[in-house]
Amino acid sequence: MRGLVHFLSGLAAATFFRGLLMDVQRGCLAAVIPAACAYLPDFFDFKFWKFLEKWDYNVDPAPQDPSESKAPKLVKIAELSDDDRYRFYALKGRVLEVTDEGEKLTFLLDDGSGRMRVIALKEDREALLEALGGPPREGDEVQVSGYMDYLDGEKVFFVADAPHPMYVAERIARAIDDAYSKGEVRVKVQTIRMSGDVYRRYIIDLDGENRVVRVAMGPLVTVGGNPLEERGVPEYRRVAEARTKARFVKKYPKPTVIEAFSGPTIGFKREGDVVEEVFLPWHREWSHSFVTGVLVAVIVYILGWLAGYPNTAQLSIASLAGFWLHIVEDQLGFMGGNLFFPFTSRRIPGLGIAESGSAVMNFATAWLMISLMIANLNRFSPKPPIPLPYTTLVLLLSIPSIALYAYAVWRWLRERTKVKAEEIAAKEAMEEEEELGGA
Amino acid sequence: MLDPLSVVLWALFGVAVGLLFSWMPGFHVYNVIALLTATGLTFTFMPSDAFPFFVLGAIVSFAYASTISTVYFSVADDTMIFMLFPTQRYLVVGRGHEAVLLTLIGAFGASLVLAASLPILPLVLPTLRDLLNPYIPLFLASLVVFMFMSEWLKVGDRVENPRLRIAVAWTQALGGIFVFLASGVLGFILMYTNFLPARVAYVRLTPMFLGFFGLPWVLLNILSDVRIGEQITEDTVATDPRALLNGLFGGVLGGYIAAFFPIITGGMGALVAGHMTSQRGDDTFIVSQGANRFVYYVGAFLFLFLPTAAITRGGAAWLVSGVYQPKTYREYVYAAGVLLLASGVSFLGTLLLSKAVARVVTRHYKTISYAVAGLLFLISWALTGFMGVVVMVVASLIGLAAAFFNTRRSYCLGGLIFPVLLSMTGYTEVFASLLGL
Numbered sequence: 001m002r003g004l005v006h007f008l009s010g011l012a013a014a015t016f017f018r019g020l021l022m023d024v025q026r027g028c029l030a031a032v033i034p035a036a037c038a039y040l041p042d043f044f045d046f047k048f049w050k051f052l053e054k055w056d057y058n059v060d061p062a063p064q065d066p067s068e069s070k071a072p073k074l075v076k077i078a079e080l081s082d083d084d085r086y087r088f089y090a091l092k093g094r095v096l097e098v099t100d101e102g103e104k105l106t107f108l109l110d111d112g113s114g115r116m117r118v119i120a121l122k123e124d125r126e127a128l129l130e131a132l133g134g135p136p137r138e139g140d141e142v143q144v145s146g147y148m149d150y151l152d153g154e155k156v157f158f159v160a161d162a163p164h165p166m167y168v169a170e171r172i173a174r175a176i177d178d179a180y181s182k183g184e185v186r187v188k189v190q191t192i193r194m195s196g197d198v199y200r201r202y203i204i205d206l207d208g209e210n211r212v213v214r215v216a217m218g219p220l221v222t223v224g225g226n227p228l229e230e231r232g233v234p235e236y237r238r239v240a241e242a243r244t245k246a247r248f249v250k251k252y253p254k255p256t257v258i259e260a261f262s263g264p265t266i267g268f269k270r271e272g273d274v275v276e277e278v279f280l281p282w283h284r285e286w287s288h289s290f291v292t293g294v295l296v297a298v299i300v301y302i303l304g305w306l307a308g309y310p311n312t313a314q315l316s317i318a319s320l321a322g323f324w325l326h327i328v329e330d331q332l333g334f335m336g337g338n339l340f341f342p343f344t345s346r347r348i349p350g351l352g353i354a355e356s357g358s359a360v361m362n363f364a365t366a367w368l369m370i371s372l373m374i375a376n377l378n379r380f381s382p383k384p385p386i387p388l389p390y391t392t393l394v395l396l397l398s399i400p401s402i403a404l405y406a407y408a409v410w411r412w413l414r415e416r417t418k419v420k421a422e423e424i425a426a427k428e429a430m431e432e433e434e435e436l437g438g439a
Numbered sequence: 440m441l442d443p444l445s446v447v448l449w450a451l452f453g454v455a456v457g458l459l460f461s462w463m464p465g466f467h468v469y470n471v472i473a474l475l476t477a478t479g480l481t482f483t484f485m486p487s488d489a490f491p492f493f494v495l496g497a498i499v500s501f502a503y504a505s506t507i508s509t510v511y512f513s514v515a516d517d518t519m520i521f522m523l524f525p526t527q528r529y530l531v532v533g534r535g536h537e538a539v540l541l542t543l544i545g546a547f548g549a550s551l552v553l554a555a556s557l558p559i560l561p562l563v564l565p566t567l568r569d570l571l572n573p574y575i576p577l578f579l580a581s582l583v584v585f586m587f588m589s590e591w592l593k594v595g596d597r598v599e600n601p602r603l604r605i606a607v608a609w610t611q612a613l614g615g616i617f618v619f620l621a622s623g624v625l626g627f628i629l630m631y632t633n634f635l636p637a638r639v640a641y642v643r644l645t646p647m648f649l650g651f652f653g654l655p656w657v658l659l660n661i662l663s664d665v666r667i668g669e670q671i672t673e674d675t676v677a678t679d680p681r682a683l684l685n686g687l688f689g690g691v692l693g694g695y696i697a698a699f700f701p702i703i704t705g706g707m708g709a710l711v712a713g714h715m716t717s718q719r720g721d722d723t724f725i726v727s728q729g730a731n732r733f734v735y736y737v738g739a740f741l742f743l744f745l746p747t748a749a750i751t752r753g754g755a756a757w758l759v760s761g762v763y764q765p766k767t768y769r770e771y772v773y774a775a776g777v778l779l780l781a782s783g784v785s786f787l788g789t790l791l792l793s794k795a796v797a798r799v800v801t802r803h804y805k806t807i808s809y810a811v812a813g814l815l816f817l818i819s820w821a822l823t824g825f826m827g828v829v830v831m832v833v834a835s836l837i838g839l840a841a842a843f844f845n846t847r848r849s850y851c852l853g854g855l856i857f858p859v860l861l862s863m864t865g866y867t868e869v870f871a872s873l874l875g876l
Contacts, residue, residue, distance in 0.1 A: 003589040004714030011581055024577045027864040032580050039588050047588075047612070051595060051605035058599060190597060196531050222528055224721040262596045359685065359717040366715040377570055385569040 001329045001356055003039055005366045009329065010038025010322025012369040015376035017318055019311035022380075030304075030315055037296055038322030041330075044287040053265060053282045056178070056185040059171045061163035062088035062192040062200070070193045072145045078113035080148045080155065086167035088192065091116070091157060092143040095136045105129070107136055109144070109157070118144055119151070120159035123234040128159050162192065162200050162233050165215035166240035172204060172266075173213045173242035179268035179275045180246035186281060189256070189263040198222055204266075205255040206277055211244045223260040248275040251349075254334075279335070284347055288330060288337030293323035329365060330356070353412045364404035371397035441488055443773065449489040450777040451784065453496025458788045461504035462796065464512040465653045465815045468501035469754040470822065473641045476758050487763040491743065491770075492777055494759050498740050499550070499781035502733045503789040506542040510535050510793075511800045512811055513656045525721035526728075533668045535800070538725055539793040540676050543786050545729025548687040549694060550782035552730075553738055557775050560741075565748040567699070576863040578700060582707055583619075583856060586847065589714075590615055593845050614844025621837045622651065622850065623857025624874070629830065630858045631867065632876055639823045641758070644855070646819040646827040650834025651851035653815050655842055658835070660808045667804045670797035674790065678722040686726030689716040693727065694734020698742065698752060702859050705735035706849050737778065744774040 014020050014031040024031055062071035072090040080089070093111030100106075105120040105128065120128045128144065129135060136142055146160040147167075158164075172187060179185045192200035201218035216239045219232035232238065248268070256264060256279070267281030286292055297320035304312030330337055336350035354361040375394045378384045386393060441449075460466045472494055485493060510526045529538035571578070595607035625647060628634055635643045689712045697708030709731045712718075718727060742750035744765045751760050765771070800807060819831045834854070841848050861867045 002714040002717055004585060004711060007581070007585050007588075011577075021574070025573050027576070027866075029577055029580045029864065031577055032584050035581050036584055036588060039585070043588050047592060047608075048605065051592075051608050052601045054601055055599070058597075060597070064597070197528055222525065222721045224525060224724055225719060226721050228532070261591065262593075357717050357719065362717040363715055374570065377574060381570065385566045 001326075001333070001365060002362050003042060005362050005369070006042065006322075006326040006329060007035050007039045008366050008369040008373075009325040010035035010319070012372045012376075013038070013321035013325065014318045015373045015380075016321075017311070017314040018380050019314045020318065021377070023311060028309075030309060030311070031318075033300060033315055034318035034322040037300065037319035038326050040296060040323060041284075041287045041292075041326050045283045049282045049285075049287065050265075053186060055188040055265065057171055057175050057187040058190070059168055059187055060190040061086070061165075061167045061202075062190075064193060070195055070197075074143070076113035077109070077111050077116045080116075084148055086147050086149065086164035086170075088145065088147055088160070088163035090143055090145045091118070093141070095138055095140045095142055098136055098138060100135055105135065109142075116148075117151075117154065117156045118146075118159060119156055120144075121234075121236065124159045124161075127161065158237075160233070160237060162202075162217050162237070164237050164240065165202060165217045166242065168202065168204065169213045169215040169240045169242035172206075172215070173244045175266075176213070176244045176248050176268050176275050177246050180270055182270075184267065184269045187266045187268070189258055189266065191258055191260065191263045194220060198228055199260045201227075201257065201259040203255050203257050206248065206250040208247070208249045211247065213242045213244065215240050218259075221259050225259055244275075246275050247273065248277065250277045251279065278347075284330065284335060284337035286338065286341040288327050288339070289341035290324060290327060290339055291341060291343070293320055293327065296320070296323055332361060354408050358408070360404050360408050364401045364408065367404075368398050368401035371401065440767075440769065441486065441492070441773075443776075445486075445489060446492050446773045446777060447780065449485065449493045450496035450781055453493040453498075454500040454781045454784050454788070456493075457497035457500025458504050458785065458792070461501040462507035462789075462792050463814065464508035464657070464811045465649055465818050466508075467645070467648075468497050468505075469758075470642055470645055470818075472497065472755055472758055474822075476762065477641060482762075488765075490762050491759050491765050492773065494755055495737070495740060495774060495777050496781045498736050498755055499733075499778065500785040500788065502736045503543060503546055503782075503785035504792060505732070506539050506546075506729065506789060507792055507796055510538045510542070511796050512660075512807070525724045528721065529725070530667060530670075533670050535667075535670050536672045536674075536793050536797045537676050539789065540674060541678065541722055541725040542729035542732075543789055544676070544683065545686055545690050545726035545731075546733040547782060547786050548683070548726075549691050549730035549733040550737070550778060552687070552691050553734055553741070554775050554778055557741070557771070561745050561747040561771075564699070564742065564745060564750060568748070568750060571700075575700060576860060579702055579856060579860055579863070582703065582711070583853075583860075586707075586710070586849065587612070587615065587619075590847060611845050614840065615846035615850050618837060618841045618844065618846060618850040619853035619857070621840070622834075622853035625830070625834060625837065626854030627858040627861070627870065627874070628876070629854075631871060635823055635826055635830065639827070642822045646823050646831040647834045647854050649815050649819055650831040650836075651838045651854060652848065654812065654831060654835040655838035657808050657812045657815065658839065659842060661805070661812065665804070667801050670801055672794045672797050676722070678726070682720055682723045683726055685716060685718060685720075686723040687730050689713055689718050689723070690727035690730025690732075691734050692716065694731040694738055697731070697735040698739035699750075701752060702856055704849075704852055704855075705731050707852070708735060710849075741774060741778065744771045746771050 014034040020031040063073045064071050065073045072088050074090045074092060077091060091109055091111060093109045096108040096110055098107040103122050105125045107118050109116055109118045132142060144159050146158045147164050148155055148157050175185050175187045194200060198220045201221045203216045203218060205214040207214055217233045219227040219229045221227050264280055265282060267278035268275050269278055297316045300319045301312055301316035304315050327337055327339060331350045332353045333350045333356040334352045336348045338344055338347050371394060374397060375390055378386045378393060379390050457468055460471050461468055510530055513527065526538045529535055590612060592608040592611050594611055595604045598604040598607055629643055629647055693708035693712030696711055697703050697705045709727060718724060739752040740756050742752050743756045743760060746766060746768045749764060751757055816828060819827045838851055841850060861870050
């Protein structure tokens with residue numbers, strides 16, 4: 001669920017306590033605390049835990065220019081090492097020895113630190129010619145972006161508008177194999193921020209069945225995720241696959257999409273003879289536990305008591321309710337949480353009714369909380385402005401929420417049936433194919 | 440009682456005034472109305488019962504035409520600030536006019552929703568007001584706490600060392616708190632002292648807001664030497680009905696929240712509604728901004744026309760209520776008609792303005808940025824004198840701090856929220872003595 005929905009849940013929890021509401025009218029805003037507590041699980045994760053984790057691999061396919069905070073970073077030819085293979089960089093230098101063979105443009109670039117052959121193929125050649133206003137001539141000063149690769153053992157620079165997906169695929173595959181031998185590794189996958197505050201989308205698909213890490217380079221997208229180009233990168237550098245030695249299994253049921261904001265961390269943990277993927281290992285662990293909620297409520301109680309606040313017990317219970325509501329709401333999604341940390345060590349998967357960003361579920365829950373707040377404020381008013389009994393008012397106000405929940409559940413059941421049917425159909429098709437092949 | 444033709448004519452006059460001024464950066468229709476009121480110009484040639492309709496027309500056109508300055512004059516370089524607004528991104532890639540059109544679609548949709556909701560507002564709003572009024576400080580404080588807690592820490596994500604990473608990330612969060620408190624202290628001083636003379640009381644916050652939200656971005660444009668490419672001025676948008684509806688719904692919801700609750704601005708309402716409806720996508724966001732802005736400004740003013748209970752929200756409503764208070768259902772119906780008429784005229788007027796500005800802005804962006812900076816100083820000086828200019832400069836430094844720390848610009852609203860919260864909770868005197876005032 002979105003942050004505000006959790007926050008509203010805590011605020012709604014506070015409105016169940018007359019003492020807290022009376023205090024608001026006296027100028028004491030302690031009722032904000034349960035709302036803050038309801039947001040606290042994500043606050044712990046996104047403001048602290050996320051930043052404190054240690055990465056074993058920092059997969060950055062397009063390092064940013066430090067002065068401009070965007071890719072590609074301008075580097076010297078002499079700086080490009082084997083580790084930089086496939087990464088997205090920019091080179092600037094003087095053009096020498098130009099050869100144009102129609103679909104392949106080649107020239108030598110000298111940037112003072114060294115020389116490197118630059119190759120532009122097909123669409124990349126066209127884009128380069130357009131950017132330079134024609135074919136480069138010997139002696140021209142040019143800046144080109146792309147990635148370093150090897151051709152017949154020689155380091156060459158391919159003109160491109162994105163890194164090669166193999167950079168990511170190889171490192172993820174290596175991390176999985178590492179996790180098998182070491183027990184656990186964490187991989188930070190960075191975003192690709194380009195000029196104009198747009199991002200290059202890429203997708204990581206972990207195909208455990210075939211022991212393949214597949215990475216696809218996508219189009220440029222806005223921060224909001226809207227694609228800015230129809231075709232994306234040329235086909236010859238769109239998809240890359242790397243094989244793993246170790247067996248692995250993907251837990252989160254969707255490919256990982258990296259686009260704007262912050263790139264995710266992916267954990268790989270050996271469980272028996274298999275490496276398991278733990279998506280965002282810093283998220284929804286100890287912070288999303290009912291036990292942590294109790295601890296938070298106790299701290300609220302102690303602080304309230306020390307401050308001499310008269311309604312400390314109410315405040316503490318409302319804070320506990322807010323915290324727990326957050327955990328319950330998150331369980332409606334896919335990822336789930338480690339509900340009983342420290343007694344359990346793994347996340348319990350969510351019901352998967354809808355994604356955490358689902359507009360339907362978010363609005364339904366927010367509306368339900370607002371309905372409860374209105375009903376509670378009405379109930380505790382000296383002269384209730386709405387002349388209806390509490391239960392009737394709650395039921396009336398929450399009709400939109402009930403309808404939206406019903407819709408979400410119906411869609412969930414339908415999707416589950418559909419997925420199951422598709423799975424069965426695919427299995428049947430495979431069996432038929434094997435049967436035919438066997439014949 | 441005015442006849443319908445007079446209502447239409449005065450409203451259209453308001454639309455014309457709004458369109459004339461609102462596209463210019465720094466001009467707020469409330470200030471124009473305040474100036475007209477203060478100078479007595481309105482009363483010499485306008486009947487007092489026509490004033491609300493004139494203002495309604497002006498506010499409707501402001502809600503549309505101010506899009507021009509938002510889209511075309513608030514560009515900042517993507518190397519100087521961490522994240523551009525969607526409208527800024529559209530402009531950078533030559534689609535500024537499309538961003539304007541998306542905003543206008545949102546505003547027009549909102550005008551239809553607002554007009555359709557007018558029959559039920561007299562039933563719902565007075566009850567909600569009675570119910571929620573005692574708890575407004577709680578909602579305000581909650582919103583502030585939520586803004587702080589939910590801010591996405593953008594920087595530090597690439598730093599290898601965890602300790603350094605968290606330190607870098609938290610400079611943004613702490614910077615946000617600094618911006619809020621600094622704005623709050625400035626707002627407090629302006630509201631509770633005679634730093635600006637009493638004769639300019641009706642516009643005393645104007646230089647502060649020009650400093651928070653106007654001047655820093657113009658300065659950033661000048662400093663970054665940003666170049667704006669050729670703009671496409673075709674009347675087409677790349678979106679889909681689902682995105683439009685999502686944006687419209689979220690925008691209207693946020694607008695109503697901002698219009699109904701005092702102090703809560705359109706941006707804060709949009710934040711709340713954006714989370715509630717889980718908005719995603721630049722087109723959705725821009726449409727929602729248009730809808731949000733419309734309902735926030737126009738809806739708030741329309742509450743003044745509610746026959747069952749006039750709810751005075753926003754600077755314009757306070758100014759008008761001092762001159763004439765609409766009371767009848769007939770005036771309420773007239774207002775609904777004016778809303779739709781002014782909305783249609785403003786839509787077309789803003790579209791034409793956008794095309795004209797799009798052609799000029801690409802060629803003379805740097806010159807325009809200097810001109811806008813000069814204009815902001817001029818407005819500040821004309822309205823509030825030398826001390827007003829001082830206030831604007833101080834506020835600009837706070838606004839620039841928001842950009843420097845990559846934090847939310849809306850924290851500058853602390854200039855309004857902080858003193859009001861202190862007042863609502865009875866801590867004004869305590870804080871004043873803390874400052875030695």
